[in-house]
Amino acid sequence: MSPKAYLSYSAAVILQALSNGYQYGFDIMDITGLPSGTVYPALRRLEQTGLIDSKWERAGIAQREQRPPRKYYELTPDGKDALAEAVKRYRLLEAVLPHPSKVTPSRERG
Amino acid sequence: MAAPNKSHLKLHLWLISVLGVIVPRRLRADWRQEWEAELRKRELLLADWDRLNFTTKLDLVRRSLGAFWDALWLQQLRLEDEMFQDLRYGVRMLLKHPGFTSIAILTLALGVGANTSIFSVVNALILRPLPYPDAERLMWVEEVSKTNPGTPAYGGHFLDWQQHSQSLDGIAQFEGGIRTLSGAGEPDRVDVGTISASLLPILGVQPLQLGRNFSPEEDKRGAARVAILSDNLWRDRYNGDRDIVGKAITLNDEVFTVVGVLPETFRFSSHFDVCVPLALDPQQELTGESRSYQSTIARLKPGLTIEQARLELDSLLQRYESTRPDGKWRFDDSRTRLVPLHEHLLGDTSRPLLVLLGAVGLILLIACANVANLLLARAVTRQKELAIRTALGASRLRLVRQMLTECLLLAVGGGAAGLLLASWLTTLLGTLNSTATIGEMAGVAAITIDLRVLGFTLLITLLTGLLFGLLPAIRLSRPDVNVALKEGGHAQGLHGRRLRGALMVSEVALAILLLVGAGLLIRSFVKLLDVDPGYRADNLLTARLQLPPRYSEQFRRVQFYEQTLQRLEALPGVQAVGITSHLPLTNYNLGGNVRVEGRVKPEGEQETSAPIASVNPDYFRAMGIGLRAGRVFTDLDGKGAPSVAVLSEALARELFPDDDPLGKRLVIAAAGGESTTVIGVVQDIRHQGLDQKIDLACYLSFRQTPRPGVALLLRTGGDPRSLTTAVRAAVREVDPALPVFQIMTMNERLSNSVGARRFNLMLLGAFAGLALLLAGVGVYGVISYVVTGRTHEIGIRMALGAQSSDVLGLFIRQGMTLVLLGVGLGLFGAFALTRVMTGLLFAVGAKDPVTFAAVAVLLSLIALLACYIPARRAARVDPLIALRHE
Numbered sequence: 001m002s003p004k005a006y007l008s009y010s011a012a013v014i015l016q017a018l019s020n021g022y023q024y025g026f027d028i029m030d031i032t033g034l035p036s037g038t039v040y041p042a043l044r045r046l047e048q049t050g051l052i053d054s055k056w057e058r059a060g061i062a063q064r065e066q067r068p069p070r071k072y073y074e075l076t077p078d079g080k081d082a083l084a085e086a087v088k089r090y091r092l093l094e095a096v097l098p099h100p101s102k103v104t105p106s107r108e109r110g
Numbered sequence: 111m112a113a114p115n116k117s118h119l120k121l122h123l124w125l126i127s128v129l130g131v132i133v134p135r136r137l138r139a140d141w142r143q144e145w146e147a148e149l150r151k152r153e154l155l156l157a158d159w160d161r162l163n164f165t166t167k168l169d170l171v172r173r174s175l176g177a178f179w180d181a182l183w184l185q186q187l188r189l190e191d192e193m194f195q196d197l198r199y200g201v202r203m204l205l206k207h208p209g210f211t212s213i214a215i216l217t218l219a220l221g222v223g224a225n226t227s228i229f230s231v232v233n234a235l236i237l238r239p240l241p242y243p244d245a246e247r248l249m250w251v252e253e254v255s256k257t258n259p260g261t262p263a264y265g266g267h268f269l270d271w272q273q274h275s276q277s278l279d280g281i282a283q284f285e286g287g288i289r290t291l292s293g294a295g296e297p298d299r300v301d302v303g304t305i306s307a308s309l310l311p312i313l314g315v316q317p318l319q320l321g322r323n324f325s326p327e328e329d330k331r332g333a334a335r336v337a338i339l340s341d342n343l344w345r346d347r348y349n350g351d352r353d354i355v356g357k358a359i360t361l362n363d364e365v366f367t368v369v370g371v372l373p374e375t376f377r378f379s380s381h382f383d384v385c386v387p388l389a390l391d392p393q394q395e396l397t398g399e400s401r402s403y404q405s406t407i408a409r410l411k412p413g414l415t416i417e418q419a420r421l422e423l424d425s426l427l428q429r430y431e432s433t434r435p436d437g438k439w440r441f442d443d444s445r446t447r448l449v450p451l452h453e454h455l456l457g458d459t460s461r462p463l464l465v466l467l468g469a470v471g472l473i474l475l476i477a478c479a480n481v482a483n484l485l486l487a488r489a490v491t492r493q494k495e496l497a498i499r500t501a502l503g504a505s506r507l508r509l510v511r512q513m514l515t516e517c518l519l520l521a522v523g524g525g526a527a528g529l530l531l532a533s534w535l536t537t538l539l540g541t542l543n544s545t546a547t548i549g550e551m552a553g554v555a556a557i558t559i560d561l562r563v564l565g566f567t568l569l570i571t572l573l574t575g576l577l578f579g580l581l582p583a584i585r586l587s588r589p590d591v592n593v594a595l596k597e598g599g600h601a602q603g604l605h606g607r608r609l610r611g612a613l614m615v616s617e618v619a620l621a622i623l624l625l626v627g628a629g630l631l632i633r634s635f636v637k638l639l640d641v642d643p644g645y646r647a648d649n650l651l652t653a654r655l656q657l658p659p660r661y662s663e664q665f666r667r668v669q670f671y672e673q674t675l676q677r678l679e680a681l682p683g684v685q686a687v688g689i690t691s692h693l694p695l696t697n698y699n700l701g702g703n704v705r706v707e708g709r710v711k712p713e714g715e716q717e718t719s720a721p722i723a724s725v726n727p728d729y730f731r732a733m734g735i736g737l738r739a740g741r742v743f744t745d746l747d748g749k750g751a752p753s754v755a756v757l758s759e760a761l762a763r764e765l766f767p768d769d770d771p772l773g774k775r776l777v778i779a780a781a782g783g784e785s786t787t788v789i790g791v792v793q794d795i796r797h798q799g800l801d802q803k804i805d806l807a808c809y810l811s812f813r814q815t816p817r818p819g820v821a822l823l824l825r826t827g828g829d830p831r832s833l834t835t836a837v838r839a840a841v842r843e844v845d846p847a848l849p850v851f852q853i854m855t856m857n858e859r860l861s862n863s864v865g866a867r868r869f870n871l872m873l874l875g876a877f878a879g880l881a882l883l884l885a886g887v888g889v890y891g892v893i894s895y896v897v898t899g900r901t902h903e904i905g906i907r908m909a910l911g912a913q914s915s916d917v918l919g920l921f922i923r924q925g926m927t928l929v930l931l932g933v934g935l936g937l938f939g940a941f942a943l944t945r946v947m948t949g950l951l952f953a954v955g956a957k958d959p960v961t962f963a964a965v966a967v968l969l970s971l972i973a974l975l976a977c978y979i980p981a982r983r984a985a986r987v988d989p990l991i992a993l994r995h996e
Contacts, residue, residue: 026148029173036176041183057147067150068143 010034011042012086012093015075018052019083020099023072031097043073051079122149122167122174129174133181134188141184145177192508196515203516204523210488211520214481217887218524218574220880221477223531224470225570228873230536230563232463234555237562240452241377241554243314244409249416250454251281251406251423255443264441265402266395270430272308277419279411282309283388283404286380288656288819289362290849291347299656299851300343302361303382304404306390310338312409313378320344321355321370324387328369331391337366341374343383361386362658379455379550380405396434407451416448423448455550461949462870468946469627469877472620474574476884479617481520482578483888486610487895489586496586510583517579518572525571532567533559542869585609607896614892615932621878621885622936622969626944628878629961631871634952638864644795644804645694646734650823650856651830652693653837655848657818665749667816670844675726677840678824681833686825688732689812692723693821694797695859704808706765707775707785720761720806721797722778724815730756730792732825740772740790748813753786758807762791778808786810799863801952823856830855870950882969886976893925894980904984905992914985921984925977926970933966940965 007015010032017028029039046052052073062069075083087093123146130142149170156162188194204211239245252260253267268283275281284305291300307329310316316323319341328336337359339348348354358365366386390402410419423446431442496509540557661667671689678687703717711717727743729735738759747754755776762771776786797805812820824833834853841850861868897904904917944956954961 024148024151025144026152026173036173037179038176040176040180044180044183062147065151065154067154068147070147070151071140071144 007082007086008042009090010038011046012083012090013097014039014042014046015051015079015083015086016093016097018073018075019080020097022097023074024070025073046079047073050076051082052076120153122170125171125174126177129177129181133184137184137187141181145174145180149174192511193515196512197519199512200516200519204519207488210484211523214484214520215523215527217477217480217884218521219527219531220884221470221474221574222525222528222567222571223535224473224877224880225467226528226532226559226563226567227535227539228463228466228470229566230532230559231539231557232467233560233563233566234557235456235463235551236460238555238560240455241375244412245452246450247279247410247412248312248451249408249410249419249448250451251408252447252449253427253441253444254447255441255445260447262403263406263446264395264444265390265404266392266434267427267430267441267444267446268306268404268406269390269392269395271408271423271426272306274426275419275422277411277414277422279409280308280312281406281408282306282312283390283406284309284380285388285404286382288851289384290656290658290847291359291361291384292363292847293358293360295347297847297849298347299849300361300383301381303378303380303385304388305382305385306388309407312407315373315376318370319373320352321368323370329387329389331389331394333387333389335364335366336369336387337361338370338372338385339368340372340383340385341376344371359384363660377554377556379553381553408448416450420446420448455554457550458949459551459866461946462866465627465947465950466870466873466877469624469874472624473877473881473884474570475577476617476620476881476888478574478578479613479620480884480888480891482581483610483613483617483891485517485578485582486585486613487891489582490899492586509586513583513586514576514579517583518575521571521575521579524574525567528571529559529564529567532563581609610892610895611928614888615928615935617885617888618929618932618969618973619936619939621881622933622965623940623943624874624878624881625965625969626937626940626961627947628871628874629965630944630947630951630954630956630958631867631874633954633958633961634950635864635867635871637953638800638867641796641800643694643800643860644735644793645856647856647860649826649828649830650732650734651826651833651837651853652824652856652859653822653850653853654693654696655820655822655841655850657820657848661818664816667818668749668813671726671812671816671820673844674822674841675728677843678822678837681824681836681840683827683833684824685827686728686732687726688729688823688825689726689820690723690729690823691725691812691817691820692721692797692807693823694795694856695799695863696821702779704761704765705777707777718761718764718806720808722808722810724812724817724820725809726812729809729823732823733795734825735795736793738791738793739770740788742790742792743809743811743813745813747811751814753784753814754789754811755786756790756792756809757788758794758805758809759791760794760804761806761808762788764806778810800860801864801867822850867950867952882972885969886972889925889929889973889976890979892928893921893977894983896924897921897980897984901984901987901992904987905989905994908987908989909993917987918978918981918985921981922974922977925981926974929970929973929977933970936969937962937966 013032013034014028017031020031022028022031025036025039025043028034028043029036032039034042043052043054047054053076054071054073056071057069059069126142126145126149130138133141152170152173153162156166240248242248251263253263254260263283265283268281271278272281282305284303287302287304288299289302291298305324307324307326310318310323318338321338324336324338327333339354339359344350344354351357354368354371357368359368360366361384366384372385388404395402408419410416427441427444427446431444499509500506536557536559657667657670661670675687675689678684702719702722704720704722705711705717725743727745727747730737730742740756742756743754755778757765757771765771765776766774771788771791774788776788777783778786792809794804795807796802797807822837824830824837826833837853838850841848907917940962941957948956
């Protein structure tokens with residue numbers, strides 16, 4: 001899928017959420033209101049088409065909280081272009097999602 | 111931060127680990143970690159925020175349930191799994207060796223195709239229930255007694271059972287017959303089913319295609335004449351006339367009103383073009399005034415056993431007999447016998463079928479052995495590749511899996527091709543599906559490929575894939591890395607050679623089994639065709655006639671026959687014309703007791719009963735039945751002259767073991783009960799078929815006892831079939847409304863009578879031929895492989911002075927040792943197994959030494975040829991080239 005191809009609305013919203021700084025699956029669900037059964041497959045597809053990238057969180061944080069490291073996602077340059085295209089189509093996209101608050105702590109990178 | 115409480119199970123985490131099972135293996139760990147980390151993190155946060163309550167826990171579960179959709183989406187990534195890598199690699203390897211692949215697939219296709227088509231017959235006849243609702247409750251009812259091994263039930267008993275039985279949901283009688291259908295168009299001879307009104311309901315035929323079934327009132331003596339047409343007759347003769355109900359048709363000069371048309375899907379063991387009510391008369395049956403027997407089918411009430419129903423019918427029968435007046439016929443010692451209808455219709459067809467199924471099973475095993483051999487041969491060239499892969503760290507399991515995948519691909523290819531072959535073979539078998547070949551099931555069962563057959567094909571395909579693949583795969587996955595890499599792929603262990611030898615031996619042994627089976631059938635068939643039927647079947651044309659009721663007066667029948675004979679005798683090329691009421695190879699329509707006048711049989715001894723035929727004087731000459739003593743009839747043995755009879759040799763011996771039968775007097779009920787003088791003795795014939803015993807026969811003059819149903823026999827000088835039209839024309843001149851049917855030569859009748867045997871023989875023979883071919887190819891493959899592997903050695907031997915003949919002898923000796931071992935094992939196996947064929951043989955023992963020897967020699971000769979070709983190649987090798995061969 002070329003970045004120019006039209007994104008579905010849910011994919012566009014997820015890209016926007018990532019762009020706003022919500023980088024974990026569950027945070028994206030919180031902010032977009034989409035169910036996990038929609039968000040995760042969408043993330044997989046976006047990653048497969050090269051619009052987003054995923055990385056593992058640094059082990060230290062996870063160890064401290066006695067849980068496995070989380071996976072976070074970020075936009076690739078292609079993803080940024082695609083989002084810009086999508087914003088032209090879905091004009092309210094930028095307005096509907098807030099920017100990160102204190103809801104999502106511990107976004108330290110690996 | 112509080113450590114998460116691990117003591118109790120958390121549903122959302124448990125869900126993730128369960129759902130992870132369906133995630134492709136290579137993604138599974140990451141996937142579980144991602145979800146678990148998110149859930150655990152969220153749990154911690156909620157605890158932090160002091161909001162970890164019932165609602166938020168439920169939310170966690172809901173989120174983890176969403177993982178199912180995630181896992182589902184990931185299924186598409188399976189394509190990159192190892193399995194698909196194996197598949198892609200397998201397809202590439204098979205395409206790279208098209209010769210190997212096509213031979214392997216062809217071999218498997220023959221095996222799978224033969225199995226699928228025979229299984230489709232087994233399925234249609236044995237496995238699939240009869241095409242009626244709750245068919246397992248349908249029973250065939252017969253009467254048996256000390257002296258009677260089984261006859262159709264007596265009409266009086268049937269009526270009583272129908273009225274009083276509590277254990278049956280219904281009972282019906284029916285009988286087949288031939289009548290002349292006239293009216294619109296040519297008069298036609300049609301199969302008429304005389305059925306009780308209950309037959310269609312107990313078979314579950316509801317509703318009819320058009321109209322209705324007979325009502326109980328119409329099934330009574332003296333009711334208005336009504337008829338139901340078959341779908342075929344309705345379409346062919348009445349062009350599918352939707353308004354046929356209520357119209358009249360004429361059967362044997364009687365007018366019937368059509369009340370219905372049978373459904374197109376209706377199938378029955380007897381073929382009926384028209385059904386009319388049976389309409390028994392209870393009073394006549396009770397007093398014994400008439401004695402009628404008809405085939406009987408009953409439907410058991412649900413939950414009742416056959417034995418319960420039988421006991422009830424028996425007690426009803428006893429009660430009925432005790433109320434009957436002492437009449438001509440009594441059945442006090444009769445007992446009922448109930449056999450499931452399916453079992454009755456199958457009769458003895460299941461045994462040859464199971465033998466055939468066994469035979470195709472053997473074919474499949476031979477095919478597997480052949481493909482396994484091919485794989486082993488190819489494996490040698492792949493040893494280097496496998497060694498490299500092992501050296502690079504591929505596990506043994508991984509290699510086995512890779513090779514099994516290739517084998518399954520081959521099997522699936524073979525299976526698909528086999529299914530194509532089977533669909534063609536099944537159509538062929540379907541066209542051979544006739545009463546002559548598979549008995550009474552022919553009318554009921556449709557031989558088709560259904561889901562069960564497809565399932566069977568899939569199963570045997572996968573099984574064969576495992577069977578021929580496992581041995582080579584396990585063997586190959588153990589390459590000695592060092593040896594294989596060093597020797598550049600030409601090494602072959604002793605173990606491999608032994609394995610291939612063992613496969614070849616088993617192929618030969620299996621082929622012997624099949625060949626012995628086919629050989630025994632062929633010998634039986636040849637012996638059968640050698641049997642003297644007692645008459646000369648060549649240059650003999652036969653045709654049948656059935657006189658309608660307007661010929662009920664005897665003189666009219668005689669007149670008709672005389673006029674017809676006159677015309678037929680005048681035809682050019684006709685040497686003699688016979689008329690008989692008992693055409694050989696058809697059912698008897700009249701038999702009866704033949705008693706010597708003045709002789710009283712001791713108590714308990716049965717009267718002699720024999721088929722009684724009405725024939726004309728020239729019958730014996732036309733049939734080629736020799737006169738042994740006395741004379742045959744003359745034109746003077748007619749009405750008013752003394753009643754005379756001619757006996758067959760066997761009957762004469764039976765009645766007069768010590769006396770000269772000529773001039774003796776007999777009492778024959780069928781001849782009107784008056785005293786009949788024996789005037790001649792003729793040669794015995796096998797009336798019922800070549801494989802049947804010699805029949806007794808009593809002949810009467812057709813002028814004294816003319817029967818309404820006869821066969822015409824024309825002894826001709828040339829091809830009898832050229833007279834077909836002339837015979838029709840001659841009969842039409844005498845009576846234009848009378849159809850002549852079943853015009854065929856006596857040889858055709860004989861050939862039909864052995865149809866079932868020929869069918870089995872053809873199939874088993876074809877399978878044995880296939881086995882021979884596969885075994886030959888197998889032997890050839892092994893020997894030529896051995897030759898290639900030993901080229902270097904041959905070079906040395908020849909350089910040291912060995913002659914071509916030495917080399918030739920070496921390989922032939924080596925090959926034939928294995929072949930003879932296989933032949934020995936096969937003969938041994940055949941000795942134990944051919945017992946199952948006893949019922950299929952005729953005049954040949956199951957351990958017939960001639961067959962065993964012939965088969966052993968035949969297979970050895972084929973194998974010798976298969977060894978000779980590669981061995982000769984070895985013997986012609988140029989030592990210089992051979993020495994350089996690596």
